[in-house]
Amino acid sequence: MIDLQNIEKYYSNKGVKSYILRHVTTSIQEGEFVSIMGPSGAGKSTLLNILGMLEEPTYGVYNFMGEDVTSLNERKRIELYRNHIGFVFQAYHLIDEMTVAENIEAPLLYKKIGSSERKSRVADMLGRFNMVGKRDLFPNQLSGGQQQLVGIARALAAQPSVILADEPTGNLQSAQALQIMELFKKLNQEKGIAIIQVTHSEVNAQYGTRILHLLDGVIKEDIKTAS
Template sequence: MIKLEHIFKWYNVGGVKSFLLKDINLTIDEGDFISIMGPSGSGKSTLLNVIGMLDDPNEGTYYFMGEDVLRMKQKKRTQLFQSHIGYVFQAYHLIDELTVYENIETPLIYKNISSSERKSIVSDLLDRFQIVGKKDLFPAQLSGGQQQVVGIARALAGSPQLLLADEPTGNLNSKQGEEIMQLFKQLNEEGVTIIQVTHSEKNAAYGKRILNLLDGQIK
């Protein structure tokens, strides 16, 4: 499903390259569940953003479902992302001007799904995450944990084949965190490919593989 070859990412500081990712080679099969671990600043989120097509590497090749992502026009890349990928951001990235309901519905609008079907999908997710009573609230009216739950519901709305999650349980209490990891496990068993960045050994153990990053390299 995913193939990264010799991926480098750096920024220049006074003419000197400071590496965020260094010679990453990685193959991820459909149905895989990968946990990426490593200290802060090791390149975990950068790697996830490259896989999620939100950030380009300076060097290397990236194939997604057999297509060369880095040679694609932006429009095609956006379509690919919207069709196949759900992303749970560490900082939520909810749209402030939209209600909980509208935030969850957003990915479905891009997919040209009928209004009645959208309603049914969003209602199911509100129910599943026990946030029906919050549907008309705006992100600013929610706690951090509630925003995280809405972010996860939004990522799942479009039934993605690939779910990317950056510290998905970082703002949740232990019970909520456990429920989310169980949900991820269930989704993975149903065929969804999952890549999560986590600091938690317990959460990482849900993965089929653990990748350890250090100084931008896979150890």
């Protein structure tokens, strides 16, 4: 599903290269749950952004679903992203002027999905996440945990092959964080959705079937967990 070969990301300043990622080579299969860990500045979020096609590597090859992402034009990359990737952010990234239902529907508009299908998917998400009564509320009327649930519902509505989650419980209390992680586990095990999360939490990392430890932009360990 995902194959990274010798991925590097660096910035040059007066001929001096500042590396963020170095020689990252790994593969992630369909249905895997991978946790990416490491100290601040290790390159975790940059790696996730490259996987999510929000950033391009400086060097190396990224194959996704059989497509060489690094050789695609921007239009093709956007199309691949919209069809297969759901992103869940630590800061939620909901649109303040949109209701819960409208936020969930937003990615479906970009995919040019018909009105009746959009309404069906939004209703399904609202029901699954017990938010039917909150469909007309705005993000600032929700708790942090509820906003994160809307963010996940929005990602799922597009029926992605993989969910990329950047510190998905970083702003949540422990009970809400547990709810989110159990939800990811269920989506992974029951729906077969691949999940790749960046996390500082050892507890959250153990939900994954593999843990990649990054240090100074290099994968130092690739460990299978007991999950």
